[in-house]
Amino acid sequence: MNSLEHAGVDVMFGIPGGAILPAYDPIFDSKIRHILVRHEQGAGHAATGYAQATGKVGVCIATSGPGATNLVTPLADAQMDSVPIVAITGQVPGPAIGTDAFQEADIRGITMPITKHNYLITDPDQIPAAISEAFHIASTGRPGPVLVDIAKDALQKMTSFAWPKQRELAGYRLQLDPEVGAINDAARLIAQSQKPVFYVGGGVIKANAAKELFRLAELVGAPVVTTLMARGAFPDSHPLHLGMPGMHGTVAAVTALQKADLLITLGARFDDRVTGKLSTFAVNARVIHADIDPAEIGKNRFADVALIGDLKRTMASLVPALEKEFTKSKPDLTLWWKQMGGLRSTYPLGYDHPADGLSPQYVIERIGAISGPDSIYCAGVGQHQMWASQFIKYEKPRTWLNSGGLGTMGYAVPAAMGAKVGAPDTSVWAIDGDGCFQMTNQELVTCAINKIPIKVAVINNESLGMVRQWQTLFYSSRYSNTDLHSKRIPDFVKLADAMGCIGLRCESREEVDATINKAMEINDAPVVIDFSVNRDAMVWPMVAAGTSNDEIMIAREMAPDWGSQEL
């Protein structure tokens, strides 16, 4: 506990148990706030939500065995999305390790591939160093989860506390500034390009580099696309923004990447959901790849210029290099903008209002419009997540939280709880699916008891909608096991009520604004709104998995009309 206080922790999420009990006793007197969750998975995602909303390290704590294994999903989730969290777990006493003791699980072994680093500590004198290193590793370089597993007897033994003065991490070296030569090469490539695009990933948010991006983008004047993890890194209202690329990206954003002659890649990783079929992705583009993680360079796509370093510093040094280069030649992007601007206005994101029932996109759009760009929005995984990334307008970093890499259903409610704890004066919405909500809604009890008044919009299409959409498109509408019957059971309003929340229901377009406004007025309890929506709505545009981005569809069996566009 002493170590955690030294590391600057102000809040943690967890559940006690036998092996971690010695650490829980001092929590009783500590100035660190401990929030008792209802499931360790909730603790892990709450730590993630807290970290994503604040930029600080999120902390979760659990006991050995099942407590620790319940953290596996959030750790994997944080690893995929590079979120700085530290997990503390109790372990059976040192002498019992390896004997299949009660509640023993080799959590260090289990989490090796899904953490940035992890520790098993059996010597009490090593606790401070391990905790200090854990916070350092989690928060620096490419952020990520670190687990510290501590044997019960090490937690119990008396020892004199000494916070390490020096960290001994011989193998942990960070390159913060890219090579000057590479910066100049990048500037030259940009100056020579005719069709450049800023391909912006979540790294920009992690590096707190939104301002630098703004400056750089305005200087170059090139189109900007923000990936699912980067929504909010660049204002949606900005004229340079073409929206989100990828499987459910806008026609303009997908096509801009596809037809570019230069990708200025900033903290993005050429994920398959963005590139589509890799061999056909942006075939004519040269690539500038800026990332703090050298292993991302060339992993999926060859980089002509690699800028390894902190993105904030990278972009800050790119600006003067470009200003110098632009005195010699500045690219004329008029034609490029004519094409991309044309696509943007011809193919805006849109949806239909169904004849029967409520349009889910409309609900989400209204939440964004009414709650506004200062609110934080967390999503689950599925159709509602894609609509929330499309129809809410993000203006600021750290206002859009979701599980991008792992795609973890059940992320939204606990992550919103963590975000609200980190940003208590901000309205925090969980835009959740009826499927996802049923995986982790127990944390609403935690929210109600601990006065964490989040707002949950359950986009109830009574199905595992995203899977159902694939069944519609690729499995001849054979809806095998995607019907949740959740307009019948459970009754989400009663469930909310039982968990100490305010439950509201909304079934028609006319009620949408009034219901959202009502939720906005409630700030002393969590609110759950059951939005009963049409189940047949689909997410468009779509690039089917494994196909080329060139085959983007704007609706069922409907490709954009490329017409005479020579791109």
Place this chain on the structure above:
Amino acid sequence: MALHTLAVLVENSPGVLARVASLFSRRGYNIDSLAVGPTEDPKISRMTIVLNLEGHALDQVSAQLFKLINVIGIQEMKPAESYERELLLVKVGSNGPALDEVARRYGARVVDKSDNSVVVELVAESDEISALLSDLAPFGVKELVQSGAIALERGVKTLSDRVREEQGLSNPDEGNVAESATADYQN
């Protein structure tokens, strides 16, 4: 088959072998052989990993390996610039001057003799070991054990020198605990 040899300095901490093995298996990298042992520094172990790249780029493998916190330094041991040796112990089911002659030709030692078996030891490069084994085949190989390759760079330069140079270059604030652990990502 593109074989490459990497020398990897790692912290001598529990679990480090599992970390390397887990990385290779989850990224689909193929290990041909792996040898681990102590170094001149008791806190550091050295692995020699012979890789069959099969389409993976060596730079990418090194970069992924270097992301492991316990990995301190990595260097490719190129054939022209390094010595590479493997150890073979082989039990052959016969005895006699003909066998001694084969052993002598390879500079192998006969380390154990009984009525109808001998144990032959050879320290050599991989090719030579294969050659000896095929020459021993007619005598009847009953059992054999072979170490992974170990490799050392030629000349005066050492891998720890290189690590020290790199450490000097990067990360000026490494080891400095003064600033709050979370400060890096708050602003």
